[in-house]
Amino acid sequence: MKQLVAESKDYVFFLKLMPIIQIHPDAYKKAKAIACEKSNEKALGMLEDAYAGKDVGEPACETAVIDDNIALGKKLDITGTPTIILPNGRKTTGAPSVDDLKAMMNLK
Amino acid sequence: MIRKILIALCAVAVILAASIAAQAEDTSSPSRQDVEKLLSILYPDVKVIAIAPAMVGGLKEVIIEVKGEKGIVYLDYARQKAIFGSLVDIRTRTNLTKRTLDSLATVDFASIPLADAIVLGNPTARNRAIVFDDPD
Numbered sequence: 555m556k557q558l559v560a561e562s563k564d565y566v567f568f569l570k571l572m573p574i575i576q577i578h579p580d581a582y583k584k585a586k587a588i589a590c591e592k593s594n595e596k597a598l599g600m601l602e603d604a605y606a607g608k609d610v611g612e613p614a615c616e617t618a619v620i621d622d623n624i625a626l627g628k629k630l631d632i633t634g635t636p637t638i639i640l641p642n643g644r645k646t647t648g649a650p651s652v653d654d655l656k657a658m659m660n661l662k
Numbered sequence: 663m664i665r666k667i668l669i670a671l672c673a674v675a676v677i678l679a680a681s682i683a684a685q686a687e688d689t690s691s692p693s694r695q696d697v698e699k700l701l702s703i704l705y706p707d708v709k710v711i712a713i714a715p716a717m718v719g720g721l722k723e724v725i726i727e728v729k730g731e732k733g734i735v736y737l738d739y740a741r742q743k744a745i746f747g748s749l750v751d752i753r754t755r756t757n758l759t760k761r762t763l764d765s766l767a768t769v770d771f772a773s774i775p776l777a778d779a780i781v782l783g784n785p786t787a788r789n790r791a792i793v794f795d796d797p798d
Contacts, residue, residue: 563784566783568791570774570779645764646764
């Protein structure tokens, strides 16, 4: 996804953090910490750090966003990450190649 | 005399074609109603959503819905046996059955709130997708 947005201004991905706490108990705290970051740029940086296993610190605020995302994920039957919701409403799990991603996002 | 030979030849051709078809890809086109009737022996309330060639020769992939839940059953050419389970591509380790099922369940894109999402890319881009991700 990073590669695709670097290549083209025509694509955007809205990331909703949905930690799977049964497998990753620490992810909940990380997700909340990132959700508290108001700057989108900084949030992206924190997310990169989280992926790399670096510490992103404690949540600096109270936020219901992560709980909301977890509840929404349950409602939409999303069990794996990353799960991409395509414009036509279909779901796909995993990280596709740039070409596959372009193809999927252009499907009707 | 010639007509008889022609008829016999035609018959042989049809039989050959049928047997070749049975071994290779099943190119028959069973109707949804026929398949629904057949599968209703197993599931009285079954609905057949789609029938397509399976990625394995000789089988049809039938997408069914029972009590609101979608599933896939593989049907043989003779319409006598059904296979329930996952078809897996060995080299790519892909569960083809699950992949097809996942792509069927659609979500209302517009109903997902994006205000709190982290934006990766140009926010006004016309090709948008939503990603549910775990930070770990």
